[in-house]
Amino acid sequence: MKPKSILMALAIVAGFAFAGCEKEIDPREPGMLVPKTVEQDPALSSISVNGTTLHAETFGNPDSAIIIVLHGGPGGDYRSLLKCRAFADNGYFVVFYDQRGSGLSKRHEKSIYSIQLMLDDLTAVIQHYQNSAGQKVFLLGHSWGAMLATAYINTYPTRVQGVILAEPGGFIWNDAKEYISRANNINLLSEETNDAIFFDQVFTGKESEHEIVDYKMQLMSAKENAKNNRIGNAGHYPFWRSGAIVAKALFEIADRDGFNWTTNLGSFTTKVLFTYSELNTAYGLQHARLVSAPYPNVQMEKIPGTGHEILFFGWDAFYPVALAYLNQLK
Amino acid sequence: MKNNSIIILLLLIFIVPKPGNAQTVNWTSFGNGLKHIINLNAGFDNSATIGIGYGQKLNTSFPLLLSVEYSAPAGKTIFDDFKTKLGGQAEVVKAGRFSATVKAYGIFRRNESDYVRLLNFGSEFSTVMGYYKSSWHAAGELGFDKAIITHVQHKDIMKESYPGIKDGWYMPTGGNFFYGIQTGKSFKNNDVYIRIGKTVAQDLKNKATIPLYFQLGVNGRF
Numbered sequence: 001m002k003p004k005s006i007l008m009a010l011a012i013v014a015g016f017a018f019a020g021c022e023k024e025i026d027p028r029e030p031g032m033l034v035p036k037t038v039e040q041d042p043a044l045s046s047i048s049v050n051g052t053t054l055h056a057e058t059f060g061n062p063d064s065a066i067i068i069v070l071h072g073g074p075g076g077d078y079r080s081l082l083k084c085r086a087f088a089d090n091g092y093f094v095v096f097y098d099q100r101g102s103g104l105s106k107r108h109e110k111s112i113y114s115i116q117l118m119l120d121d122l123t124a125v126i127q128h129y130q131n132s133a134g135q136k137v138f139l140l141g142h143s144w145g146a147m148l149a150t151a152y153i154n155t156y157p158t159r160v161q162g163v164i165l166a167e168p169g170g171f172i173w174n175d176a177k178e179y180i181s182r183a184n185n186i187n188l189l190s191e192e193t194n195d196a197i198f199f200d201q202v203f204t205g206k207e208s209e210h211e212i213v214d215y216k217m218q219l220m221s222a223k224e225n226a227k228n229n230r231i232g233n234a235g236h237y238p239f240w241r242s243g244a245i246v247a248k249a250l251f252e253i254a255d256r257d258g259f260n261w262t263t264n265l266g267s268f269t270t271k272v273l274f275t276y277s278e279l280n281t282a283y284g285l286q287h288a289r290l291v292s293a294p295y296p297n298v299q300m301e302k303i304p305g306t307g308h309e310i311l312f313f314g315w316d317a318f319y320p321v322a323l324a325y326l327n328q329l330k
Numbered sequence: 331m332k333n334n335s336i337i338i339l340l341l342l343i344f345i346v347p348k349p350g351n352a353q354t355v356n357w358t359s360f361g362n363g364l365k366h367i368i369n370l371n372a373g374f375d376n377s378a379t380i381g382i383g384y385g386q387k388l389n390t391s392f393p394l395l396l397s398v399e400y401s402a403p404a405g406k407t408i409f410d411d412f413k414t415k416l417g418g419q420a421e422v423v424k425a426g427r428f429s430a431t432v433k434a435y436g437i438f439r440r441n442e443s444d445y446v447r448l449l450n451f452g453s454e455f456s457t458v459m460g461y462y463k464s465s466w467h468a469a470g471e472l473g474f475d476k477a478i479i480t481h482v483q484h485k486d487i488m489k490e491s492y493p494g495i496k497d498g499w500y501m502p503t504g505g506n507f508f509y510g511i512q513t514g515k516s517f518k519n520n521d522v523y524i525r526i527g528k529t530v531a532q533d534l535k536n537k538a539t540i541p542l543y544f545q546l547g548v549n550g551r552f
Contacts, residue, residue: 193404
């Protein structure tokens, strides 16, 4: 076969391959691969605080004791935590917000992020909803959200009247890093790992191409919820959008600077509800004791029948424990 | 890969008498009368992979090889993920022991997870330059793998989470540069070679989750 003939045959095959294609979609176009944010869709519920716009919702009487729900990640969103609305039926004002750059909240460039900025956002959210100085504020954080709650208490120990923590990775970077390493459990020969990284050759994006990098981060999360995952999740859980840039920024900051959010926890003498899941084999009682140790007053609870996504898969067991704790402090 | 497939391919590597590589070619060891080359390889290329290839040297005034390659990543599900390449390579410069080869391939990739099925058409252009003797070679390589257009079909999990998500043909979707080194040993009508290098996204800043590639392969010519 002559080279010219082969090239012609290839051209014909390529022509047929693309002839039936409908109009191509630009992956950078908002709303195609990931939902629009509050900046792109004004119909979404939002608040403007601390120089950003956050996707936020509230439930319950605004004058009741406030529960601020802090989602995981960094870069996750509060959709899987919406069962916490139930606290509103028991006399609490429940506030959900997607953290800066996460979920449906406004995106920002990577360079603006810092831990202090995330704490300032939380302060601004509290101030936005707190009607009086006497209105109690409780934090309820899951995973990274529980780490953020602890960083807040370590910095401002008098600003909240109680906290519920659900499997924080660690309050010292080394503890968190070791947990993340155990949880990820990368096996290069597994289907799940290769599903999670194979598409790196298909989708690439600049940091400014948020839709693409957020979408890639979302696809990568399939691994953590796949069958027999290490963190014990029963399957996939609801989400809106992964915030790839905020996640990358905060991980880079942690890796570069480290952190220790335990230095002032001794001054927070209020009882803390610390929960961990039965099925997360990367966590367990030993890690829960290690992480919770700097708090002087801890109520430790193992939540049965769930993995890391305690507030979604383990809600029925978690809720009565959490409600009883809050009612003691209300 | 696919546990059973790994066993079968490993058996092929050791049983087939003259395995060969359609991609990594030492032109100086391509003896007279030999037109075909077969390759088996294993390594890491955006996932742990095993691959196979076939090439045919054409009767042209300069060395030209057309080839087809197939590789698949590790995992339990067979044929849900793979990469195929169809194209050719030609030796464009030869000065004593130094040689430069250019390669051009069309690529078709498939990737399926719990969230999505991707079908991608792409291209790869690269050059390999180095020192070649009939018994061994050492060279550097530089190339660009462009994911030109990708058909995206989302699974129910994604559609339930975001009903507005769009299936269809997406363009452009990405591209990665790769650069590295390779060396090989040739004996009789066979070669054993190793390639190792790095990848970086087309913006020259961002990187893949594991921005490395590695390949160990064997060629047979007949």
